[in-house]
Amino acid sequence: MIPPIARRFVAGEHEATALEHARRLDERSVGTILNLLGEHYDERPPADADADTYCRLIDDVAATDLRACVSIKPSQIGLDVSEAAFRENLARITERAAAADVFVWLDMEDHTTTDATLDAFEAETRAHDGGVGVCVQANLERTAADVERLAPLPGKVRLVKGAYDEPAAIAYQGRERVDQAYRDRLATMFREFDAGIAVGSHDPAMIELARDLHAEHGTAFEIQMLMGVREDAQTDLADAYDVWQYVPYGSKWLSYFYRRVAERRANLTFALRAIVN
């Protein structure tokens, strides 16, 4: 049972509650990115089981009229077991998704997984001529080159600031430097991509920049935000833009909840107050 305090960020333990949440988002003209919580399986059976669950979820989404897609962590479908296991499960999921016409996103985990994730994305998006997206992180120095690599490929690219603490040797440190990197990468994407840009940020300054870059270059873009963060802004932006909400669900909600709380002091105060009261 998910405690009330975590329900701000997690749609429930079961697919049915996540789809009910998606229905409510649909009424606000916000699309849904469904994420079954789970990561870092070091054995194949749980990775295969979650890949099976994603295949069923894709069929269930296709049977609705909802504007919904899925987003998957590579280590949830086998990357910590072997690259081959990850690629096999991903191919199975994207095959099913292509048949059902449901979009599949790949989340990006820490820097040790970037090459394997981008290689898998490239193979799948070429195989299906799109229908697949990948996340890249502005805090990593390598992302400048990765964005150039991704520009000519079909599919979509979500730019985020980056949620993992990365070593100073390979990653920009400090909020201002990461924000500058985000701006630079976004500008490159609007300049070089024909389509498929996703702005994965709650930061009003980055949304504003995307608007300006769109006005300058004309490239279409979507805005993606997390469930429980700037919900009112999501609804307001949906009047004028293509807005999607990332909606995690499932029994493994605890570590996701801690990450969201740790991201922001105000959330920590909110969490502590709820525990103390």
Ligand code: FAD
């Ligand atoms: P920030 O500068 O952190 O925040 C800007 C403003 O947004 C804050 O001032 C505050 O008002 C609000 N805000 C931000 N976070 C919170 C919060 N937790 N609670 C309440 N308010 C908040 N990271 C990855 O490394 N890999 C991924 O695959 C990935 N996928 C993502 C998918 C989506 C759709 C989104 C929105 C984020 C994803 N992230 C991912 C997380 C991302 O890297 C950042 O950690 C996170 O989005 C916070 O950065 P920000 O751009 O919102 O800007």
